[in-house]
Amino acid sequence: MPRIFSGIQPSGELHIGNYLGAVKNWVELQHQHQCFICIVDHHAITQPYEPDAFEQRTLDMAVGLIAAGIDPDKCVLFVQSHVAAHTELAWIFNAVTPIGYLERMTQFKDKSQHQESVLAGLLNYPVLQAADVLLYKADLVPIGEDQIQHVELMREIARKWNAKYCRDFFPEPQAKIGTAKRIRGLDGQAKMSKSLGNTVAMLDEPDEIWEHIRMAQTDPARVTRKDPGTPEKCNVYALHQHFSAPSMVDEVADKCRGAAWGCVDCKRVLADNVAQTFSPMRERAKQLQDDPKALGDTLATGAARAREVADETMAGVREHMGYLIQHAGY
Template sequence: MTKKKRVFSGIQPSGELHIGNYLGAVKNWVELQEQYECFFCIVDLHAVTQPYEPEEMPARVFDMALTLMAAGLDPEKCTIFVQSHVPQHAELAWLFNTVTPIGELERMTQYKDKASRQESVLAGLLNYPVLQAADILLYQAELVPVGEDQVQHVELTREIARKWNGRFGEYFPEPEALVGEVRRVMGLDGQAKMSKSLGNTIGLLESPDEIWAKLRPAVTDPARVRREDPGNPFVCNIFSLHRHFSSPADIAWSEHGCRTAGIGCIDCKRRLADNIIKELDPIRERAMELKRHPERVAETLERGAEHCREIASSTMQEALARMGLRGGGPKVKGR
């Protein structure tokens, strides 16, 4: 039997997921777990590179784990764990720091963007992609499902693997980015990417009433001022959400109805709300079940970390030995 390829991906512990995270990443992960040996990591060490409240972090991590499981990640099929529960991530990142030129880090688009908005830039922000390289290579992962904005970081991971291998011998694979089909999910304001900080999201665990309350006032094609004005569905975010959640028949209904003013925006949104609710219903039910049994989430994370620490420890042993570290002291003549 051929060995399954390893997949690694991480997600920040932002608490509950929204449908943008779901469509852009997690739905794809649920499929990948059927085919590959997958490691899904809640990256709390990455999260602390931004301002945060320490007392909120444990709940953010726990809620993210619970929502991932509710969304369909199955601990029998994949490994779910928390980054800081496996100390080797930080250890390997340090080793990789020693082969990574600062210039490479300074040209990362995400770093430039975030650093330009900060008065004093912390080293953790600059070294963020080095920790990402360690996350991936600690498990010798070959495939990394990411959004488009992270492709540059996977390329840097390949570069770090090459540099390290060049200096200490072939050991780490050069992983490939798996860019999902869903590139960018716009927020309900139709202005920017769906993001919790912008308040333009629909949460994955929101109730039918909450979903409708958010969709009802959402921005549509501004050309449709009155009910009888025809619109262009391709400039409307409601239509793009239909394409993610609705059947081909409903998508065609929305497109035709919009162009001919045969339907009103409220009809169009109501049909979308029904379709979103249908897809999210089982996820919300699983989440409620897990909330009644939080020990299942805690056990999953514990088991996940244990499994990861085993793999990570063997990677570190090899990496350290090749770098001439932890060698047990100098050889003494005659011994």
């Protein structure tokens, strides 16, 4: 089976943007691929974060992924820092990656504008991403369009290392572009993001889901209930397309255009459908949260399975690069 690597930062609970934009796709992919799903905590520390909340956010992300349908028996689900080879290979790749490549990365240019003193970790973030994927010799990397540049860099790093040390050692991974469009935030911003506070958490209780959706921005033309709207201009309608039955999506569009209902009615239906979609996942999450030892064991098993593959790759890397191989005599 083709091998896939996917990473997600430990931002705590999954929100519907994460779910629709990435995780739902991974759940489907796990049936036809060998999937490595990694909670990338080393990546998360390149931006400001709360150390006191970090562990819990990592566990919450693991709960969210499993509750969403990631099956730890089918996939290798693990935490990045539990497999030390990620940072070792990233260091090695730093030695074949021209700094100019990293400075040209669009995400670096965007994010570095928000750092007073730009950190080396932010610059080298794509090198660690390359290590994440190439450590497992993954064939495919499911990504959004904004990540294409990063996969191209991974391929470039693989070519450079292979040219210098061992031809064809690392395969060049291919980007697998998801069909899901980027999910806009409830405030109408281009991106749904926990840091922007414009999300609905997947595991929110129904009344919390309603509280968030109630505040969602709609077509500004609908000032009063009597004003007709354009559903295509409304993010609530876009979300109906993901959470409501096709007949309801048509009904939403008709009622919006004909001013046959108010935005509150429309949002109420959406909130109920979102709550219903995630109801089994909330139940599963509660079971997982009630048994932290089992969750820890699951992550430990995932890390052990990941290390088996990673260790084999690193043994080859060290050998081809001429490192002194450790054995009992040294």
